[in-house]
Amino acid sequence: MTITSEDQSATGPNYHYLSLQGAQAILTKASEETYANLVTTLAADGDSGAMMCVHGGVGLGKTFAVNLHLDELAPDRTIRIKLSSSKIQALRAALYRKLDLPGDAPASSTRCETMIKEALSEAARVLVVDEAQWLDTRAFEYIRELWDDEDTRLAVVLVGAENCYHKIKNRPALDSRILVWQRYKPLTPTEVLTSIPRYHPLWADVPADDILWIDDLACHGNFRQWAKITYLLQEALTCPQPPTYSRDLIRALFSRIDPTQRHTE
Numbered sequence: 001m002t003i004t005s006e007d008q009s010a011t012g013p014n015y016h017y018l019s020l021q022g023a024q025a026i027l028t029k030a031s032e033e034t035y036a037n038l039v040t041t042l043a044a045d046g047d048s049g050a051m052m053c054v055h056g057g058v059g060l061g062k063t064f065a066v067n068l069h070l071d072e073l074a075p076d077r078t079i080r081i082k083l084s085s086s087k088i089q090a091l092r093a094a095l096y097r098k099l100d101l102p103g104d105a106p107a108s109s110t111r112c113e114t115m116i117k118e119a120l121s122e123a124a125r126v127l128v129v130d131e132a133q134w135l136d137t138r139a140f141e142y143i144r145e146l147w148d149d150e151d152t153r154l155a156v157v158l159v160g161a162e163n164c165y166h167k168i169k170n171r172p173a174l175d176s177r178i179l180v181w182q183r184y185k186p187l188t189p190t191e192v193l194t195s196i197p198r199y200h201p202l203w204a205d206v207p208a209d210d211i212l213w214i215d216d217l218a219c220h221g222n223f224r225q226w227a228k229i230t231y232l233l234q235e236a237l238t239c240p241q242p243p244t245y246s247r248d249l250i251r252a253l254f255s256r257i258d259p260t261q262r263h264t265e
Contacts (some may be wrong), residue, residue, distance in 0.1 A: 015064050016073050017227035022234070023203070026195045030184050031065035037180045038069050042155050044179060047124055049155020051147055053132075055164045056184030058259045059224025062131050062159050070157075083129040085245065088138045095127075113142075120153040130162035133167055140167070144174045186221025199223075202229050202237070210247065218254055218262045228257055 002122040007143035037052055044050035054062045070078045079098045083090050092112050099119040104113045129135070129143065147154050156176075158164065165183070168175050187195060192215045197203045205210065218226040232253045236243060243249050254262055 007211075007239060010048050010111055015067050016060065017224050018231050019057075019232075020200070020227050020231055021260070023200050023227070023230070024073060024198060024211050025064070026199050028061070028187065028195055030182075031061065033182055034062075034065040035069045037182055038066070038073055038157070041180055044155070047178070048153040049124065049126065050179035051156040052180035052182070052248070053158045053160070053164065053168060053178050054182045054184065055133075055158075055160050057162055057222070058186040058229070059184070059222045059254060060186060061223045064223070066128060066157055066159055069125060070128065076200060077124055078126045078128060080128045080130065086134045086139060088135040088136070091139045091142060091204060117146065117149055117152060120149075120154055121144060124153040124155075126155045126157065128159065129158045130159045132158040133164035134160075135167075137171065140171055140174050140214060144177060148179065187215075187223070188221065189215065192219075192221060199226065200234075202230060202233055206245065213247070214250060216263065217256060217265065220261075225257075225261065229253060232256055 014020075015025075034054060037054075041050045041052040054066060058060055067080070077097070081091070081094045081098060083094060089109075092109065093105045094114050096112060099116065101115055101119060106115070127146070129142070135143075143156060143158075146152055147156050156167070160167075165181070168178065189212055193208055193211055196211055196215075198207070214229060215221060215226075218229060229250070233245075233250070236249065236253065237245075
């Protein structure tokens, strides 16, 4: 599966970092596994759904893959939440809004939770919680309670940084309910050579040695780092008097990104 950003904009949001124009969704080994894991999770228990956790370093494409695949697998029943607070109150309020329940979330936690559970019992849903590592113990337990409730038909996808795995493992009741775990890792050099020339047209004709050089110095198999370099290169090549591609041009772009994420030549 390869989906262009133009295809995405026609059917839904552009999930690429900075909505990078011209970027394509590349089916890597990790995203293929995510697709298979989502199919398993959504189909478990007679389509009621199971729980899964996708974790790993930042910028590796976890959220991108989950969102893109769920647009295909469950486009009309996915609830996406990304919280700015770890507290259960914020989680309840976000769920209340995403379920299109009337008015503001009730001040009474009991009333609010009852209305949320009633809404979740009406149809099968997929709850995606991004940046799940920020949730506190009570918020994690609330998600487990929603999934456990005999009247809800809920699949849960927790997406988080590497420490999300450890936070869940420290909560045995939640840990024991996770059916599928998937850890994302940086692209290998072989995957970089396969994926990056297809990721954006700007890299299609760049020599393989240069692709590996850029990855080794600045990107380290990280899609978000590649998106930053691509964005800056695209900007440079669309100015009134664009330069031609060269390693010197790439070195100039390196000077604009975080030096702590770069190796020296």
